[in-house]
Amino acid sequence: MDEHQQQPSAEKLIRILAFTMILSSMSATMFNIVLPEISKDFQLSFSQVSWVASIYMLIYAIGSVIYGKLADTYKLKNLLTIGLLIFFVGSVVGLSAQAYWMVLLGRILQASGAAVIPATAMIIPVRYFPAEKRGRALGVTATGLAIGNAIGPVISALMVSVFHWRWLFFIPLIILITLPLYRKYLGDEQGRGARIDWLGGGLLAGTVALLLLALTQSKWLLGLGSLLFLLLFIIRIRSAKEPFVQPRLFRNKGYTIGLIVGMLVMSVGYSLPFLTPQLLADVNGLAPGWIGFIMVPGAVITAFLGGRGGKLADTRGTAYLFYAASSLLLICFALLSTFAGIAPLFIMLFLIFGNVGQMFMQISLSKTISLSLTKEQTGVGMGLFSLLNFLSGAIVTGIYGRAVDMGASASLNPLSLFAGAATYSNIYLVLTVLQVGILLLFFLQFGRAAKRSSQLQATK
Secondary structure, eight states, X not given: OOTTSOOTTHHHXXXXXXXXXXXXXXXXHGGGGGHHHHHHHHTOOHHHHTHHHHHHHHHHHHHHHHHHHHTTTSOHHHHHHHHHHHHHHHHHHHHTOOSHHHHHHHHXXXXXXXXXXXXXXXXHHHHHSOHHHHHHHHHHHHHHHHHHHHHHHHHHHHHHXXXXXXXXXXXXXGGGGGHHHHHHHSXXXXXXXXXXXXXXXXXXXXXXXXXXXHHHHTOHXXXXXXXXXXXXXXXXXXXXXXXXXXXXXXXOHHHHHHHHHHHHHHHHHTHHHHHHHHHHHHTSOOOHHHHHHHHHHHHHHHHHHHHHHHHHHHHTOHHHHHHHHHHHHHHHHHHHHHHTTSOHHHHHHHHHHHHHHHHHHHHHHHHHHHHTSOGGGHHHHHHHHHHHHHHHHHHHHHHHHHXXXXXXXXXXXXXXXXXXXXXXXXXXXXXXXXXXXXXXXXXXXXXXXXXXXXXXXXXX
């Protein structure tokens, strides 16, 4: 294919992909508001049922990279067919689940199949759009992702208010209607072929899985096992001819610090969709349906302002957007720490600050990290950035779940107004402090350079 010309099926494919991204993002987050219900049904702790979310993100992260590498050897349409069929099997297993292990198996299979979607979202714009139009194509898929996050809580709330939470496994099956369209419009392109470092990928997956188990089960031996797997993974990527992760990327200081900031940003930000439903259920006593509606306005406004955030990054600079995003998140976490336990309508307003701030921060950080890479490193570097974001989300669910189970007898925030919400007040206070640290780290590495660049442009 000529990379300088737009392929005839490009516009159709990008619209199909946007619809697929909507359903995919819904599937990833729909279960967050029903974790309290799953906990009650199976008489499990919150840290245990947090695996419904964390196992999905763990497999989704590793799988997206594997599918991307497989696309260098096999036809994308065939990979999509296999992935969506696995997704179908997982949904059926989850829908018929009568035990917790079946719920987890359903989510594992769902994630194993759905991981083909983020790989496709990167490949189609590159293969079917010329360079000068790829930004718009990537923007369309990002919009689909934002819409899915916005309507996911609504659909979930409507479903659980009428049906059992197991029926949340059914909604994503709509994604199967896209399969014949992908088969029709995707070409038969195959890449140059590339070996996949299965051993390296397995060691990375083992590192994270053992770390999650160590956090949720409080077993230090599992933590040592995670450390051992990490050491073996480092040895593997330094010795393999085609490692799962290229170690030379980490010689770029700006990129490495950007990855660290990105992981922290994802870890802190994931508290909003994951921890807030538990707060509303545990402290405010809301049913899952009402929890979904409380979270909707923030998601809708975030989707609406997503394009505005991209324009601000282009016109005012990534540092400006990052500082604005940090301010919004600090307001959100400080308010949640102080007023955890207040009427749900106020929580709904606080979430607007946090959700918009998290979206702006992701836009700013993605562009900042991409600018720290050479042209040859962009694909691999941004792929690793996405991978670590997913892994951070998987790890932090275990941490939040464990913190909720441990509880707290008193609030560390002297301004906290509700004694019964001390656990959540303390967590959000820690997140406030972490956000300040993230802001300082970003300023030290990127902020000064961005300021000098802006001053230089102003003098020209």
